[in-house]
Amino acid sequence: MALINRISRLFKADFNAVLDRIEEPEQLLRQAIRDMEDDLAQSQRRIVACTQEQENLRDRRQEVLDSTAGFDTQLDLCFESGKDDLAKGIVRRKLEAERLLQRLDGRLTANARFLERQRKLLEENRATLDGLRQKAELIVADARADGTFPGTDDVGRAGQELRIGEDEVEVAFLREQAARSRS
Numbered sequence: 001m002a003l004i005n006r007i008s009r010l011f012k013a014d015f016n017a018v019l020d021r022i023e024e025p026e027q028l029l030r031q032a033i034r035d036m037e038d039d040l041a042q043s044q045r046r047i048v049a050c051t052q053e054q055e056n057l058r059d060r061r062q063e064v065l066d067s068t069a070g071f072d073t074q075l076d077l078c079f080e081s082g083k084d085d086l087a088k089g090i091v092r093r094k095l096e097a098e099r100l101l102q103r104l105d106g107r108l109t110a111n112a113r114f115l116e117r118q119r120k121l122l123e124e125n126r127a128t129l130d131g132l133r134q135k136a137e138l139i140v141a142d143a144r145a146d147g148t149f150p151g152t153d154d155v156g157r158a159g160q161e162l163r164i165g166e167d168e169v170e171v172a173f174l175r176e177q178a179a180r181s182r183s
Contacts, residue, residue, distance in 0.1 A: 029136050036129045043122045047115065054111045061104045068097045 071094045078087035 026140060033132060033136060040125055040129060043118060047118050047122065050111055050115050054108065054115065057104055057108050057111065061101065064097050064100055068094060
């Protein structure tokens with residue numbers, strides 16, 4: 001049984017290696033970048049739609065506030081004239097307007113949080129995409145110089161080699177700062 005498992009693993013490994021060579025990694029990398037660009041464009045459209053909804057909610061809120069501006073004056077007049085039935089109708093409209101304002105405020109707050117999260121994600125995804133583009137350009141340039149295109153393992157390894165840690169940034173920053181303070 002162990003022999004069959006080993007042969008099976010060997011066959012799968014060889015088959016995957018053949019597929020890797022057939023799939024043209026350069027094209028797969030370009031397609032992955034195009035997919036990320038499409039996702040970014042879709043995120044931007046969501047942000048634009050949410051921003052438009054936010055503006056519509058603000059406009060609607062202002063309309064409600066404008067329509068409620070005269071309620072207190074009308075109520076004073078109704079109470080002075082003894083028109084309790086008319087006053088109850090105005091009180092009902094005032095309560096409905098207050099409830100509507102609460103809902104609009106809740107939606108405005110929820111939309112603002114959603115927009116903030118989406119904008120932050122968009123910026124992070126843009127940075128990731130820019131990093132991938134740079135890595136892809138380096139990998140393709142190296143492959144063209146060698147006349148070959150590296151396998152997917154080499155792509156992952158190159159990405160790890162290009163990753164810059166926070167400590168490296170801090171040390172380089174201090175060096176740059178010191179060089180400029182001397183001059």
